[in-house]
Amino acid sequence: MALRSRGSAIRARLATAALTLALAGCTAGDGGSGDGPFARYPETLSSWDLFVGEPADHVPATGVEPYDLNTPLFSDYALKFRFIQFPTAPDGALQPATYRDPEPFEFPVGTVIAKTFAYPADFRSPDEDLRLLETRLLIHEQEGWVGLPYIWNEEQTEARLVIVGGPLEVSWIDGSGRTVEHTYRVPNTNQCKTCHRTDGERLLPIGPHARQLNRESVYADGGGGPGGAENQLARWQRLGLLEDAPAPAEAPRAPVWNDSSTGSLTERARTWLDINCAHCHNLSGSGRTSGLDLRAAHGDRTRLGIYKHPVAAGQGTGDRLYGVVPGRPDESILVYRLESVHPGVMMPELGRGLVDSEAVALIRQWIEEMELGTEA
Amino acid sequence: MKQSTLCSAICLLTLFACAEQDGPLNPGANDHKTLQEALLVAEPGAVIELGAGRFELDATLSLDVEGVTLRGQGMDDTILDFASQAPGTGGEGVLVTADDFTVESLAVENTQGDGIKVEGTTGAAFRSVRVEWTNGPDTNNGAYGLYPVQVTNVLIEDSRVRGASDAGIYVGQSANVVVRRNEVWENVAGIEIENTTGADVYENRAHGNTGGLLVFSLPELPVKDGRDARVYDNDIVDNNLPNFGKEGAIVSTIPAGSGVIVMASDNVELFGNRIRNNQNSNLAVISYLSTGRAYNDPGYDPYTEGIYIHDNEFVGGGDGPNGAFADAFVELAGGTFPDIVWDGVVNPERLVDGAVPDELRLYIEDNGDADFINLDVGAVFAGGQPDVSTDLAAHQGALPAVPQPVDLGAATGGAP
Numbered sequence: 061m062a063l064r065s066r067g068s069a070i071r072a073r074l075a076t077a078a079l080t081l082a083l084a085g086c087t088a089g090d091g092g093s094g095d096g097p098f099a100r101y102p103e104t105l106s107s108w109d110l111f112v113g114e115p116a117d118h119v120p121a122t123g124v125e126p127y128d129l130n131t132p133l134f135s136d137y138a139l140k141f142r143f144i145q146f147p148t149a150p151d152g153a154l155q156p157a158t159y160r161d162p163e164p165f166e167f168p169v170g171t172v173i174a175k176t177f178a179y180p181a182d183f184r185s186p187d188e189d190l191r192l193l194e195t196r197l198l199i200h201e202q203e204g205w206v207g208l209p210y211i212w213n214e215e216q217t218e219a220r221l222v223i224v225g226g227p228l229e230v231s232w233i234d235g236s237g238r239t240v241e242h243t244y245r246v247p248n249t250n251q252c253k254t255c256h257r258t259d260g261e262r263l264l265p266i267g268p269h270a271r272q273l274n275r276e277s278v279y280a281d282g283g284g285g286p287g288g289a290e291n292q293l294a295r296w297q298r299l300g301l302l303e304d305a306p307a308p309a310e311a312p313r314a315p316v317w318n319d320s321s322t323g324s325l326t327e328r329a330r331t332w333l334d335i336n337c338a339h340c341h342n343l344s345g346s347g348r349t350s351g352l353d354l355r356a357a358h359g360d361r362t363r364l365g366i367y368k369h370p371v372a373a374g375q376g377t378g379d380r381l382y383g384v385v386p387g388r389p390d391e392s393i394l395v396y397r398l399e400s401v402h403p404g405v406m407m408p409e410l411g412r413g414l415v416d417s418e419a420v421a422l423i424r425q426w427i428e429e430m431e432l433g434t435e436a
Numbered sequence: 437m438k439q440s441t442l443c444s445a446i447c448l449l450t451l452f453a454c455a456e457q458d459g460p461l462n463p464g465a466n467d468h469k470t471l472q473e474a475l476l477v478a479e480p481g482a483v484i485e486l487g488a489g490r491f492e493l494d495a496t497l498s499l500d501v502e503g504v505t506l507r508g509q510g511m512d513d514t515i516l517d518f519a520s521q522a523p524g525t526g527g528e529g530v531l532v533t534a535d536d537f538t539v540e541s542l543a544v545e546n547t548q549g550d551g552i553k554v555e556g557t558t559g560a561a562f563r564s565v566r567v568e569w570t571n572g573p574d575t576n577n578g579a580y581g582l583y584p585v586q587v588t589n590v591l592i593e594d595s596r597v598r599g600a601s602d603a604g605i606y607v608g609q610s611a612n613v614v615v616r617r618n619e620v621w622e623n624v625a626g627i628e629i630e631n632t633t634g635a636d637v638y639e640n641r642a643h644g645n646t647g648g649l650l651v652f653s654l655p656e657l658p659v660k661d662g663r664d665a666r667v668y669d670n671d672i673v674d675n676n677l678p679n680f681g682k683e684g685a686i687v688s689t690i691p692a693g694s695g696v697i698v699m700a701s702d703n704v705e706l707f708g709n710r711i712r713n714n715q716n717s718n719l720a721v722i723s724y725l726s727t728g729r730a731y732n733d734p735g736y737d738p739y740t741e742g743i744y745i746h747d748n749e750f751v752g753g754g755d756g757p758n759g760a761f762a763d764a765f766v767e768l769a770g771g772t773f774p775d776i777v778w779d780g781v782v783n784p785e786r787l788v789d790g791a792v793p794d795e796l797r798l799y800i801e802d803n804g805d806a807d808f809i810n811l812d813v814g815a816v817f818a819g820g821q822p823d824v825s826t827d828l829a830a831h832q833g834a835l836p837a838v839p840q841p842v843d844l845g846a847a848t849g850g851a852p
Contacts, residue, residue, distance in 0.1 A: 096477030136524075224472045227494075227522070245524045248472055250498035253533070260556060343658070346533075346555060349585045349609060351657045362732040368656055369729060370684050374549070374579020374602045377684030393684060401523040404549035404578050413524035 098208070098223050098249065105195050105210040105219035110145055110174055116192055116216045118143075118176060123154050125301060126279075127292055129272040131317040131331045134416040136244060137234075138177040138193065139186065142267065145172040146301055157296070159305035161270040161312060162357060173198040173265055177244075182233040193228055194246045195219050198256070198265055205263035207252025223249045243413060251410050260344040270305075271314040272335070314356075318418060329426035330356040332419055336408060352383060365394055366430075373397075376405045386430040395424060460487035460509070467491040471516075475499045475506075486542060488513040496526025502534045508542025511566035511596065519546040528553040528583070529567075535559050544581075545570055551597070553583040560584050561591040569599030573622050573680045580606040581623070584613075586659060589844050593617050601680060602687050603628035604645070607635065609659035612842050615640060624681040625650050625690060626672075629701075631657055635665040636842045646679045647687065647694035648672035648714065653701045654686060655724065655733035662701040663742075664839040669708045672696055676715045676756070689727065691716040691759030700724040702796075703742040705838050710749045715756030717773040719745065721798060723781035726761060726813055739783040741796040744835035750775035750806040765811050768824050774807035776800060780822075781814040800831040 102108065106115050113119045120126055124145045132140060146154040147170025155168040167173075175196050181189035192212040199206045210219035211228070225246035234240050256263040267273075273292045277283075283290035284298055293311060296302035305311065315323025317332040334356035340347035341354040350371050353363035362368045365383025370376070370393055378396035385391040397407040398420050406412070461470055461484070471491060474484050481503040488509040493516055499506070508514025518529045529547035530539070536559035543566040544551045551567035554560040567581035581597035584590045585608040596619045597604030604623035607613050613635040619642075620626035626642030628650040629635045635651075642648035649672055653662040672695045681688035690697070693715030698704050699722050711718040724731075724738035731738075754773035757766040766773060782792050800808060808831070812822035 096479065098477065223476050224469050226469065243522065245495070245522070248498070249476055250500050250531075250533075251526070253500055254498070254531075348658055349555065362656060367730070367732065369654075369686065369731070371654070371657060372550075372579060372583075372585070372602070372606075372608065373682075373685060375576055375682045376549075376579070377682045377688075379683040381684045402548060403521050403523055403525060403527060404547070404576075406523060406527075409527035409549075410524060413522065 130314040141176040143174045171200040271312040274313040389424040389427040460485040462487035463489040498531045503536040505538040514542040551581040565595045577601040641671045643673040647690040648675040655731035655736035667706045672711045705744045713752040718753040720777040722779040726779045744799045776808040780810040780812040
């Protein structure tokens, strides 16, 4: 998906027949911003001044940068539109992020990271008839990051803060012309923490890593290169939005999980597991109690699940003995849980209600071709 | 000391009793939204009172605010029903990630995954809670009923769990734990204390499970080497239910008819228990090596050391050995297992002049007419002939340093 489409072609036209909202009338005090720790946050997304013009068009305001990731998290096939709003210093200059690796970049207090989730009416024309569902914000406060979900109204004119999230009935036509009916789940603010508390203590951004951002995108403002294309890291450096960064060629670059020209099978599988699983399954995240560590950057076979017994999987084992059995995807618990949509079995537990069939095929092939004694 | 603990707990509770509701939350049109919003906006220390009735919940309820008490009107009156939980909404009924949590006087029914999970906190009290899969034993039931993991200071009391496809009460990778006066039945494992340091488990009744009470230490986990458990005054009766756990999980290997199993945990004292009619074996003390399960964890200690079994009452049991361990070794015992079965496996690296040091030995005394066998499985593993023994004289005596009683302090809302 080219970023260029975002300025003009994200014009979200309500596909009235196909899409209805289950969460009708989410007004303040009715599951909205409510009391307690969330009362201080604006009720409407437009209050954050992320966009100019019609909010649904997502034309970034000054100081707001669109970006994409090499390999994103699967969210029931929803399209995602990502933005970072850099805070302004007293002298009017934008305050830059600081390059880090392998940790996510360090962003100044006042940064807002926004991600809008949307479905096109027909995935064969993904730029048309977009239905915006929710926009999640990560706000960098003095005391740390805070996650907030804003749900778009049926008219697509505004999104409102709904801290309890909730179900949205959606449908679309998939790439093969088949109509899919689905209950999409907007997470609540605790569920923001479940995934984003990657170190077990603080909320942190998951996407903005050097390896994920190191890619070319096409920018509506012309970018810095031919056809409006520019490397995201190079652009941020050129615009003074990123400090202490090496040239993109010197920075790590994650493969695109479904593009075999960007990395080996193992690299792409490990990257997919990293972005989809490792925010919990690392040494200190919420999946730590299982002993399973699915980050891309280690070579410990047991922590990766290879011949590792399950611990608290319960019926999630599917009668299989190990997390990963080299050469045998159908004997690997990892595959069983990725292929399930049973709440007591499926992984990830949050953020999906459908099976990511294409990714499962990748993980299957990775296990299939894994040799008994080779490094994973 | 107990009295002062109680007092400070009550004082703390009084201090926190600042965020009162106008009245209890009652079941209505959108129960998940009602309860979840209350949990999200709760002030620290709040008491969230739930009315009587059945709350229909289609998603996990999660709590991340410190010091909250979630209180119903009784375990048969206030019911959180998760039968309709949808995919992508969480893997358990209730998930708590905040310190000093108390849940009491309510039931959690028919969760798709675990019942109530508390993860990585200090201070968790479960009091008069029922977790039940109302269809009874079923492979597709959720794994754990009450499930604190990596929690320091855990109190589980006066609660009931039925139908868990793994363990009814499961305390994992935790420290300072009291589990008392609970009833667990028709689970694969009734109570499991796993990779936990400091646990008092007493006055519980475990019956009709596959295995009644397990004290385990397992490899390949971030918190290892469970130790210092006192298991006393429990009734462990008729745990003869066919195993209905899915393969792969350790409890799916538990033979039907297992009363108490101590495996790889150290410094465990078992006394005053009534252990009756568990057909595989009433009480087994085995090393992890005897499971035959391979593992890759150099820091893990598979040996079961410093065990003290005294003043228990044993009746019946051992007359229906089954499972891989029995298949391999029950012939050494003459076809049935006595009350106390020891695999006899000791750590060769810790022997001093060929003998097990006093603090690592197995002690057995004053258990009435309970019989015993040392199967010397280690010799079999080494390819030799086992020196099987039923002689209790070699195990007379008391553990030099018994585990100390658990002191929960005020963190769990105090003892009654």
